[in-house]
Amino acid sequence: MAYEQWGIGVVGLGGIANVHLQAYRDAGLKVVGGADIDAERVAAMKEKWALPFATTDVEELIAHPEVKVVDVTAPHFLHVREPIFRWAAKYGKALFVQKPLEQYYENARQLVRIAEEAGIPLMVNQNSVFVPAFQTIERYLREGAIGTPYYCQIENRDWGDASTHPFFGKQERWVLSDMGVHHLALVVHWFGKWRSAYALLGRDSSQWGVTGDTWSVINIRFESGMQACIINNWCYRGHLRRPHSVEEVVIQGDRGAITATSQEVVIETVEPPAEVRPRFSGQWFPDAFGNAMRHFLECLQEGKPYLCSGRHNLQVIALIEAGYRSAQEGREVTRHEVMGAEAE
Ligand SMILES: NC(=O)c1ccc[n+]([C@@H]2O[C@H](COP(=O)([O-])OP(=O)(O)OC[C@H]3O[C@@H](n4cnc5c(N)ncnc54)[C@H](O)[C@@H]3O)[C@@H](O)[C@H]2O)c1
Structure with a gap:
């Protein structure tokens, strides 16, 4: 499958984002850029991974025309993730979200509802x-x-x-x-x-x-x-x-x-x-991360159901x-x- 049309924007350029970026590089996926609220991280990760675009303005990354999938590696707390979900909903972008979706069932439900109401795909990165x-x-x-x-x-x-x-x-x-x-x-x-x-x-x-x-x-x-x-x-x-x-x-x-x-x-x-x-x-780190994202993109491309959807993840x-x-x-x-x- 050609992955060029599925540009990825990584939100949260901390520890695990390094594993994502390595996995996407290995799997030949297209990373458009990254965003983080911490300017030092943005600068460091832009240089480390040669990101074409990097910003402290999360909405700007999500709105970027080449970003089709928002890869959420920012912490799993409602107050962090809800605005990211709302921007993805506003700009019609698919969401691929690090585990756990949230620590509390009611909060996870709220996130799933935002995606479902906007009709945007949501997969949880349950890389296991x-x-x-x-x-x-x-x-x-x-x-x-x-x-x-x-x-x-x-x-x-x-x-x-x-x-x-x-x-x-x-x-x-x-x-x-x-x-x-x-x-x-x-x-x-x-x-x-x-x-x-x-x-x-x-x-x-x-x-x-x-x-x-x-x-x-x-x-x-x-x-x-x-x-x-x-x-x-x-x-x-x-x-x-x-x-x-x-x-x-x-x-x-x-x-x-x-x-x-x-x-x-x-x-x-x-x-x-x-x-x-x-x-x-292949191993867990980083291969499982590339496998998970590739699975999501292939299903989106072919219009097929994908594993670990937000709705399914509510069971977890x-x-x-x-x-x-x-x-x-x-x-x-x-x-x-x-x-x-x-x-x-
Ligand atoms: N095996 C795995 O799958 C695995 C391993 C480690 C972490 N994780 C998950 O990844 C997520 C991040 O963990 P980490 O260890 O990378 O944490 P981290 O603190 O190293 O990185 C998080 C980054 O998100 C940024 N951030 C915080 N709030 C933000 C916001 N509102 N918008 C944009 N960026 C924001 C921080 O500045 C930081 O750079 C967590 O949900 C964690 O559970 C998964």
Whole structure:
């Protein structure tokens, strides 16, 4: 596909924008320019990535005639994202938005509504869904390689130093909403609609500068009968780390098991007894980011539905909401309870 007509404008030229810009360069996508409210960042990133256009005026970038897709890498808070969504709506631009769409269900809903009312496409950059290793897992799952899956466990265990990041860990919510969202999006993508969730979460009081949760365990029941346990432990001081991007994924079925990270996939089956180690190319950083954007552009070009739409992503944000509510109230929380009429 020719990508030249799909000019990208990156809003928010901070840490993760570097990964986006590298991925788009590798994938041969067209970046028109970038915008940030911080003039120093604008100057530094313009030079670093040879951006043709860079500005502190976010509306000016979004209005740029060559920008067709607004890539939102500015922080995931309603007060930051709402004006960006409104400008995209005003100028009729598609939105590709970093995870989490928002930390709170009601705020995410408000953002989705802005896009839907304006009739502009909105995809959430849930890059975990586009990690080559996880796409390989999905193929084997769909082919029934391990029979009927009944349990999935994803574990991310590391010491998270949030002291140098401007906002990580500094809100009421953190690890479940900002990190767990990668894994929640993955299991919703793989296993479909969730029915209820029960979560425990907490914080290591010695972890400097963190006010949100730094560990979370969420148990999820799906409509299909599938169950999952997602562990995000960002205050682990031990030696057996499972850091982000090489978190451990285990899926058990009645005819085998898949054990994986983003770097290695092993499929073991019982009938016949076999072990398969499929090859794949590419890593989470930066390949999954280019894969996600390419998927969006191809679907827009062909007028096809795309994965991780804003509307679909509400199921993921509702799971986050259920997790926090569950941990606070000490009970299982259902999807219908969080989403009401929008659960269907
Ligand atoms: N694996 C991943 O997919 C991944 C990894 C890291 C971060 N993220 C997400 O990317 C987003 C940004 O995270 P980061 O680590 O790059 O943060 P960051 O603080 O390094 O960068 C954010 C940038 O946005 C700019 N900004 C703030 N308000 C703005 C506004 N109103 N308009 C334009 N620019 C604005 C800031 O000046 C800063 O340069 C977050 O939503 C985060 O969850 C995703």
